[in-house]
Amino acid sequence: MTPEAIRRLKRRYAAERRFKAYGIAAMTFAAAALLLLLVTVVGNGYTAFWQTQLRIEVFFDPDAIAPAGTTDRRRLMGADYRTVLLDAVSARFPEVRDRDGLRQLEGLVGSGAEVQLRDMVVADPGLIGQRRQVWLLAHSDIDMLIKGQTRLGDGARVTERQAGWLTALARGGDVDQFFNTRFFTGADSRDPELVGILGGVVGTTFTLLICLLLAFPLGVMAAVYLEEYAPKNRLTDIIEVNINNLAAVPSIVFGLLGLSVFINFFGMPRSAPLVGGSVLALMSLPTIIIAARAALRAVPPSIREGALGVGASKMQMIGHHVLPLAMPGILTGTIIAMAHALGETAPLLMIGMVAFITDIPTDPLSASTVLPVQIFMWADHPERGFVEKTSAGIIVLLVFMLVMNASAVWLRRKFERRW
Amino acid sequence: MIRIPQLAAVAAAAVAVVVAAGAALTPSAEAQQARNQIRAAGSSTVYPFTTAVAEQFARGGQFRAPIVESIGTGAGIRAFCQGVGVAHPDVANASRRMSASEFNTCRQNGVTEIVELQIGFDGIVIAVKKGTPPINLTRQQIWRGLAREVPVNGQLVRNPHTHWNQIDPSLPNIAIEVMGPPPTSGTRDSFVELVMQEGCKDVAEVRAVTDARRRNEVCSAMREDGRFIEAGENDNLIVQRLVAGQSGVMGIFGYSFLDQNRDRLEAIRIDGVEDSFENIASGRYPVSRAMFVYVKKAHIGVVPGLREFLVEYASERAIGDRGYLTSRGLVPMVREDRTRWRQQIEALQLLSLGS
Numbered sequence: 001m002t003p004e005a006i007r008r009l010k011r012r013y014a015a016e017r018r019f020k021a022y023g024i025a026a027m028t029f030a031a032a033a034l035l036l037l038l039v040t041v042v043g044n045g046y047t048a049f050w051q052t053q054l055r056i057e058v059f060f061d062p063d064a065i066a067p068a069g070t071t072d073r074r075r076l077m078g079a080d081y082r083t084v085l086l087d088a089v090s091a092r093f094p095e096v097r098d099r100d101g102l103r104q105l106e107g108l109v110g111s112g113a114e115v116q117l118r119d120m121v122v123a124d125p126g127l128i129g130q131r132r133q134v135w136l137l138a139h140s141d142i143d144m145l146i147k148g149q150t151r152l153g154d155g156a157r158v159t160e161r162q163a164g165w166l167t168a169l170a171r172g173g174d175v176d177q178f179f180n181t182r183f184f185t186g187a188d189s190r191d192p193e194l195v196g197i198l199g200g201v202v203g204t205t206f207t208l209l210i211c212l213l214l215a216f217p218l219g220v221m222a223a224v225y226l227e228e229y230a231p232k233n234r235l236t237d238i239i240e241v242n243i244n245n246l247a248a249v250p251s252i253v254f255g256l257l258g259l260s261v262f263i264n265f266f267g268m269p270r271s272a273p274l275v276g277g278s279v280l281a282l283m284s285l286p287t288i289i290i291a292a293r294a295a296l297r298a299v300p301p302s303i304r305e306g307a308l309g310v311g312a313s314k315m316q317m318i319g320h321h322v323l324p325l326a327m328p329g330i331l332t333g334t335i336i337a338m339a340h341a342l343g344e345t346a347p348l349l350m351i352g353m354v355a356f357i358t359d360i361p362t363d364p365l366s367a368s369t370v371l372p373v374q375i376f377m378w379a380d381h382p383e384r385g386f387v388e389k390t391s392a393g394i395i396v397l398l399v400f401m402l403v404m405n406a407s408a409v410w411l412r413r414k415f416e417r418r419w
Numbered sequence: 420m421i422r423i424p425q426l427a428a429v430a431a432a433a434v435a436v437v438v439a440a441g442a443a444l445t446p447s448a449e450a451q452q453a454r455n456q457i458r459a460a461g462s463s464t465v466y467p468f469t470t471a472v473a474e475q476f477a478r479g480g481q482f483r484a485p486i487v488e489s490i491g492t493g494a495g496i497r498a499f500c501q502g503v504g505v506a507h508p509d510v511a512n513a514s515r516r517m518s519a520s521e522f523n524t525c526r527q528n529g530v531t532e533i534v535e536l537q538i539g540f541d542g543i544v545i546a547v548k549k550g551t552p553p554i555n556l557t558r559q560q561i562w563r564g565l566a567r568e569v570p571v572n573g574q575l576v577r578n579p580h581t582h583w584n585q586i587d588p589s590l591p592n593i594a595i596e597v598m599g600p601p602p603t604s605g606t607r608d609s610f611v612e613l614v615m616q617e618g619c620k621d622v623a624e625v626r627a628v629t630d631a632r633r634r635n636e637v638c639s640a641m642r643e644d645g646r647f648i649e650a651g652e653n654d655n656l657i658v659q660r661l662v663a664g665q666s667g668v669m670g671i672f673g674y675s676f677l678d679q680n681r682d683r684l685e686a687i688r689i690d691g692v693e694d695s696f697e698n699i700a701s702g703r704y705p706v707s708r709a710m711f712v713y714v715k716k717a718h719i720g721v722v723p724g725l726r727e728f729l730v731e732y733a734s735e736r737a738i739g740d741r742g743y744l745t746s747r748g749l750v751p752m753v754r755e756d757r758t759r760w761r762q763q764i765e766a767l768q769l770l771s772l773g774s
Contacts, residue, residue, distance in 0.1 A: 077480020111743075115478065155549070155681030190471045190747075267506065270458070271486060349490060352460070356470040356487040358477060367456070367486050377489065379653055381467060382675040382748055387655070 041398075045391025048183060051193065052143040053135040054108065055174040058088040058117065060127045068129040076125060081117045085109060085136075093165060104162050110139035112193035135178065140192040140385035142166065146175070150384055157384070183392065187360045188374065192385025195378070197396050199360045203273055203353075203368030204342065204400065210277025210364055211284060211341050216334055218281075219288030220323075223330075226289075227296040228318055247286035254283045255347035263351060270352035271367035279347050284337035291333020295326035327415045335408040342401055345372045371397045454505040457485035457725055461495025461512030464541055464605055464673065465710050468744050469512050469732075475743060476731045482724035485510070492605060496713070500525035503717045509725055511713040514541065514605050522772040532716035535770040536729065537760055538738055540750040542674035542699045542707040543610055544686040545597070551666045552591060555688040558705060560586050562618030564595050565647050567640040570624035578642045591667075598650040598657045599641075599671035606654070610671055611639045613706045614689075658684065674699070674707075675748020696740075699750040707750065716767055733757075733764045 001009075062068050064087075065079040089105050090096060096105055113136040120134070121127055141157040144150045145166075152163055169175045186196020230236045258279035262268045268275050299322050307317040348354055354373050361368035369377075375393040378386045459469055466489040477484035488495070492513045499511035500521060511517075517525075517535070525533065545561070547554065556564075563586045568575045583590040600607040619625045619638040628634040641647045650657045654672040661670045662683050669687065674694065677686055686694040690705055698704035712732060719726045731737060737744050738751055745751050752760070 074480055077478075111475075111478075118478070151682055153682060155683075155685070157679070157682070190467070190474050263506075270506075271488070352486075352488050352490075354489055356466070356473065356489070358474060358484040379655060380463065380489075382654070382673070382679045384679050 041391050041394045043391075045388055045393075045395045047147050047149070048388040048392035049180050050147075050177040051180040051182075052138040052146045053176060053178050054138050054142075054169055055133055055135050055176075056088050056092050056109075057131060058084065058134045058136075059091070059131050060084060060117075060121065060129060061087065062129050065121060065128050066125075069125075070128070071125050073122065076122050077118065079118070079121070081114045081121075084117060085114055088134075088136075093168075101161065104159055105165070107139055107158075107162060108142055108165065109136050110141075110193055111191050112137035112139070115194060135176070137193045138175075140383060143193060144384050146177070147388075149388065183389075187358050188356055188369070188377075189358060190356075190381075192381075192383050192389055195386075195389055197371070197374065197393055199357060200369055200371040200374035200393070201396065201400065202361050203276075204370040206273035206361060206364045206368065207276040207280065207353075207370055208338060208342060208404075210274055211280040212334070212338060214278060214281035215284040215288055215337065219285050219334075220292050220330060222285075223289050223292030223296060224318060224323070227293050228314070228322070243286050243289055247290060250346075251283055251344055252346040252349070254279050255350035257282065258347065259350040269365060269367070271355055271357070271369075272365050273353075273361065273368050273370075274364040275351050276348050276353050276370065277364070279351060280341040280344060283344070283347060284341050287337040287340065288330070288333050291336070292326070292330045295329025295333070296322060298329060299325045324415065328412045331408060331412045331415070335405055335412075338404065338408070339401060342397075342404065343372050345370075345376055348373060371400060455723055456483045457510065457722055457728055458488075458508045459485055459510035459512060459712075460488040460490055460498050460508040461510075462492040462514040462605065462710070463489045464492075464514040465512035465538070465712065467675065467747060468538060468710070468749055469510070469712065471744055471747055472728070472732045472737055475737070476724070476728050482727065485728060487512075496521050497524075499713060499715070500528055500530055502528045503530055503715065505718075505722070507715075509715055509718045509722050510728075513711045513713065514609075514708060516709065516711055517713060517770070517772060519772045522770070530715060530717070533770045534714045534716055534729065534764065534767055536712045536714070536733055536764055537752065537756070538710050538712055538732065538749065539744070539752055540699050540707045541710055542694055542704060542750055543606060543613070543671065544674055544677045544694050544706070545669050545671055545689065546661065546677050546684045546686050547669050548661055548664070548666045549683055549685050551685070553688070554583075554591060554593075555691055556583075556590070557690050558614050558618035559621065560590065560618075561689070562615050562622075562638075565597060565641055566615065566619065566637070567642045568637055570622060573624060575624060575628075575637060578644070578646075581646070593667040595646045596648070596667070597646065597669045597671065598648045598660060600652060600654075600657075601649040604652050606671070606673060609708050610706070611641075613708070615639055615641070617705070673748075674750060678748040696750055700753050710749075713770070716769065719767070729764055733761045 061084055064083045065081070066072070066075050070076065086102075086106055089108060090102060093105060096102060116137055117134070138146070141150070142162070145152070145158045145163070150156060150158070152158060152160065166175060182194065183196050185198055186194065187199030189195045226236065226239070258275060262275045262278055263270060303321050303325065304317055307321045308314070312320065345354065348370065352367075353369050354377070355367065355369055356377070357367050357369050359366070371393065375390055375397060378390045378393060457473075459473070466487060469485075470487045473485040473487055476482065488508075490498070492515060495508070495511045496513060496517060499508050501507050517533075522533075525531075545556070560583075563569050564580060564583060566578060569578045569580070570576075571579060580586055580595060582592055582594055584592045599610065616638045625634060625637055628637060650660060650670070654676045657670040657672050658676055658680050661668060662680075670684075677684060677694070692698050692704045694704055699707045712729075714725065714729050734742075735757070736742050738749065738757060739745065740751055740754075742749075742751065751757065
């Protein structure tokens with residue numbers, strides 16, 4: 001080899017190595033970004049799964065709640081638990097008598113504890129008139145202090161005096177952290193110690209189910225027609241261009257469409273997952289159609305000819321041979337479309353799903369919100385306790401997405417067919 | 420492998436069910452259907468307060484918690500004014516008073532009877548990290564620090580100021596760096612209206628501009644050279660960046676966010692006035708706006724609990740000096756105003772605006 005050729009060869013090898021290095025660098029960057037995201041979110045959010053509680057003796061005063069033996073639910077629900085709660089806390093610290101001190105005592109337990117007492121009595125009216133040691137939810141400000149997310153000092157939301165009482169309680173083993181079950185069984189609330197994500201999870205499940213049930217069959221049928229039946233002419237060209245354009249329309253536009261068509265014209269209820277799912281289905285359709293067409297096109301023509309050759313009708317050819325072979329590709333497109341729909345908030349704003357809803361939805365027609373909206377709204381609250389709840393919500397959203405994608409991948413594996 | 424005809428049959432059945440569910444809700448059927456839950460829509464600034472009242476109201480166990488949508492004041496009033504009937508919201512949340520033109524739209528759509536309640540004020544603060552030496556800025560100084568064009572030697576030029584003491588030698592030698600909300604935010608609108616436009620009023624060079632549109636632009640445009648930073652709609656983001664940043668960096672956001680973060684942040688004085696409750700409620704603190712709730716009288720008695728909800732909202736335990744909204748960062752009105760509004764609510768006095 002001439003020295004000239006050797007130099008050229010060296011240059012080519014060097015270029016090759018550089019090319020590979022770029023690829024590795026890109027992958028490392030992506031992995032690092034993902035890792036950073038996960039570490040921040042989990043680091044900020046895992047504390048939300050535990051909750052500070054204070055053990056205090058509560059006297060379920062019949063004068064404040066209802067005479068013993070009452071089972072009238074409405075009466076039990078509407079009773080004055082605030083007084084019961086405040087009596088219990090001030091009985092624990094009898095030396096505090098000044099007005100300001102009592103107010104600060106009040107601040108140890110929030111409205112969370114009030115709701116807790118109400119739920120206890122409603123579940124078991126026999127408690128009325130009794131004394132019980134109860135683990136009460138601490139006020140979110142106390143919770144934040146115990147978790148080290150706020151500090152004591154000038155301007156702090158927890159006073160030195162309150163901190164002193166907490167130390168006294170802790171000495172008796174009356175301060176502890178418990179697993180926050182309410183976060184997984186409740187719906188939205190304005191008190192950080194009471195919020196739950198289940199409302200968002202159920203709402204998201206309904207919305208995505210509706211979306212899948214509408215978009216998947218419609219998308220596949222449209223793709224089958226366009227690929228297998230439609231003649232190639234100007235009209236189908238226009239349709240094709242429009243489908244591609246539709247995939248690029250900003251999602252808020254679909255929300256406006258949903259508002260005018262589903263809510264104003266058809267009169268469907270606001271905030272319902274049925275409407276949300278329909279809007280998201282419109283948004284996902286182009287993605288599914290495009291993916292399904294690509295998957296159908298990838299099925300070799302020999303399969304079609306073979307099927308027709310042994311006497312299958314066109315419908316049998318598509319149903320028995322082409323679609324099953326294209327199914328993994330179609331499912332991949334559907335996964336992408338669904339994952340996209342899972343993260344949307346913009347189209348849901350106009351149809352009333354960006355809302356405060358304290359009930360867990362029971363069906364696709366009841367008012368509900370979805371996970372990303374829930375996270376978005378918690379992020380906007382001023383209370384410090386919502387910072388960790390926001391991250392915890394993101395963790396739940398990520399887990400939801402993983403479960404959804406894993407099941408889709410499993411389905412795809414199951415139907416995958418090689419030849 | 421899957422049997423496609425079966426799959427198709429299942430899918431078709433599913434679609435049929437969904438479509439049937441949709442068809443069952445034809446306008447006539449749905450509109451007649453009574454609603455047993457209050458619906459409110461509107462400003463994201465009022466949202467934290469209306470939701471707190473909604474939850475407290477539902478704790479009694481007598482009514483379900485109202486649904487509160489956070490879609491912005493304009494969109495909320497538009498939905499509210501679309502008509503009478505359960506398909507439209509019962510309550511509108513607004514971080515400003517309803518305008519005469521909105522009121523007229525309402526009337527044209529049959530929403531003639533509206534009850535108005537002022538719930539209190541929301542202050543806008545300029546905050547710095549705790550430990551920064553005390554700063555006092557006048558609105559004119561803020562305008563000179565943040566406007567895109569300012570007068571230098573009698574000429575309007577691109578804002579050349581990099582430090583506050585260049586504007587006035589009495590101010591500290593701190594670099595101008597202010598984080599605030601983007602133009603899509605209601606907080607930004609209020610800031611521009613209450614601080615920037617007021618701040619440029621008495622500047623001779625601006626008054627010399629004869630073209631009203633040009634003058635308005637000079638007064639409202641924020642500088643775009645990186646000294647005013649649009650930090651996103653989310654006020655918590657500004658708080659976090661202030662805490663993590665250097666001292667002397669300022670942030671513009673709503674009062675309730677300062678209230679929750681007083682262990683890390685403090686407000687600067689504006690025109691020499693501190694951001695206390697008394698100063699905001701009396702109007703001495705210059706950067707505050709009133710917040711309102713509007714209720715359709717026609718829905719009272721139709722949607723269960725609407726009247727009770729309104730009474731709860733106006734009650735002393737909600738919007739009073741020690742009310743639960745006040746502990747969430749609402750700045751209460753003075754006592755006489757609260758009493759006056761409460762009387763108006765009890766009498767269901769109707770709103771009238773313009774012609």
